[in-house]
Amino acid sequence: MKISEMSKRSGCSIQAIRYYEKEGLITAPARTEGNFRLYGSEEIERLSFINNCRALDLSLSEIKHLLELQSLPSTPCETVNVMIDDHLNVIETRLADLQKLQSSLRKLRPRCNSKRSIDQCGILEALSPNSNHSVSDG
């Protein structure tokens, strides 16, 4: 199986596969005489695993860590649990930040309408430092 079929089967783009190889997440595969990468079907699993982890927004270094753990079957899996917990915390912090942003933008939006000109624009006014309707205010 060459790289394009691997790409389709694993869900990773061709460039991503080459990138993962370069970063050491997968081992360099055999090559054809013409220097094309040649994969066996067992590689699909590893790449799909990576793809699943990426779907959860785990970083490549976290994924690398998970892959290393998989080669130590009798290790306690606390690390995995902690990683997921930490990641959940990161996501929750990001969510809270975005929600604040959303709220700021929603408050900003009705300050203007399309009938005005720039010098009367309530949005620009609110973004200006001398305004008493600041972005961070309620």
Added chain:
Amino acid sequence: MKISEMSKRSGCSIQAIRYYEKEGLITAPARTEGNFRLYGSEEIERLSFINNCRALDLSLSEIKHLLELQSLPSTPCETVNVMIDDHLNVIETRLADLQKLQSSLRKLRPRCNSKRSIDQCGILEALSPNSNHSVSDG
């Protein structure tokens, strides 16, 4: 006023100020004999404006656009309104994506506990392609 005071007054880091200059968001200021940047107090306003926009996560190119509009006071401000609306949409999409992620991670988390070993880890199993408890499933 030299750059460090400007930094304190505007809320932008020194490097960020130099970067904004390089990117054309602010004009290059006068220099002292010793080649230090010298700002007047009117520059605070522009940098604070940029800082306020960044707090809303507007991109530098969007901010540049807003700054250009400010020099055309009689232009209709529809562009500003559209930009804020578009930005709200972007934020809302990101929020929805993150919420899906959060939900996936929350479902994944209870599949394992710290007493297990890697080969019994329900989290790793769920991340593996042959699993019937896939990441994207409910």
Added chain:
DNA sequence: TTAAACTCTATAGTAACTATAGAGTCAAGT
């Protein structure tokens, strides 16, 4: 005068790829 604090430019690094150029490889059709 000298040391600390500040500033300068230029460059590399960040994360995880995508996009591109330029070259080589392979399979099918004529």
Added chain:
DNA sequence: ACTTGACTCTATAGTTACTATAGAGTTTAA
């Protein structure tokens, strides 16, 4: 045999908005 098109290769640049660093010069206070 030849050509064409699809595929693959490596290497490099680009993405975003900075931060960090090196190495050099400037200013200020003691």
